[in-house]
Amino acid sequence: MKGKHWYDYxxxxxxxxxxxxxxxxxxxxxxxxxxxxxxxxDIEHKLTDGYDWMRQGNSPKVEWYNTVWNNMNLPKHRFIAWLIKHKRLLTLDRLCRMGITIQKLCFLCGEHDEDHEHLFFHCKYTCLCFNMLYKWIHLQPRQMGSPEEMMGLRKISRFRRKVLCSLVIATQYHIWHARNVGRIEHKVLHPMAIVKAVQEGGESVLLHKRQDNLAAVAINWCRMIGLM
Ligand SMILES: [Zn+2]
Known part of the structure; x- marks a missing residue:
């Protein structure tokens, strides 16, 4: 950068x-x-002004905005979902390209090479977890899909759509966790453990909403997961 203006650099x-x-x-x-x-x-520039300016009208809103930043998602789930959307998790295909490993086979099914597409959408293990999840929330397999498809479901309330979407996002988070357990500890968690973790996460969302005195949200959630 020596001798150059920062603007033109x-x-x-x-x-x-x-x-x-x-x-x-x-x-x-x-x-x-x-x-x-x-x-x-002639106004003082603040960092937040620049951020808002970039957000409003200067950056196109991506189609997955409402699913990743859904306020029913736990923050750690949002972060992993955001990385999945950008394909930035360190999946084996990326690690191979970086020369860090030569292992390509998925830790969860052992049948296909691991990349984002396989791990979160096509892996047998992932499909099994989603089947169990949908059974729990009484959704037909034909209604299975991405978080965006969940948000697009008609004939159900916006609240319910947001809850369904948050469950899919939470499941993806726990699948990534199971994959890391497979890689580090050389064991595969039972798919039931994934569903249980998703259920417990749902309960923590409920508790959080209770703190905010959103009783209606809490009641809806209880009905959703069969507690009422
Ligand atoms: Zn797999």
Missing amino acids: QPSPNSSWAWRQICQVKERIKGGYIGDKWLGK
Whole structure:
């Protein structure tokens, strides 16, 4: 960067991934400066202004926005869901490309190579977990699908759609956990353990909502999981 203006600076292709991301954000935010002033106005620039400016109208809303940032999802589930959407989890296909491993076979089924698509949508183990989950919430297998399909279901309330979506997101989180247990401890968790963990997570959402005094949410959730 020596001798260059930060505005015009472009990172070299050999720069680290993190540095290139920082430069990308700079490229996006500099569009908000007109002359030397933020949005051409004589106002003090705050970090939150830049964030809001990027969010509103300057970044297209992705189709999975409502499913990943659904307020019924636990924060740790949202984070893993976000990584899945970007295909950024360190699945075996990526580790192989990085030269970190030569192991390609899925730890959960042992039949196919592991990548995001296989692990979260096609793996036998994953399908088994989802079958058990849908049985628990009384959904027909033909209604099975991605979180987006859950959010798109008609004839059910918006609340119920959000709950269903959060259960799918939670299941993906626990499948990733089971995969890590398989890789590190060389054992495969029983699919029932996944469903149980999803159920317990659901209860913690309920408790959280109770703290917020959203009694109606709590009652709906109890009905949903058969506690009432
Ligand atoms: Zn598999």
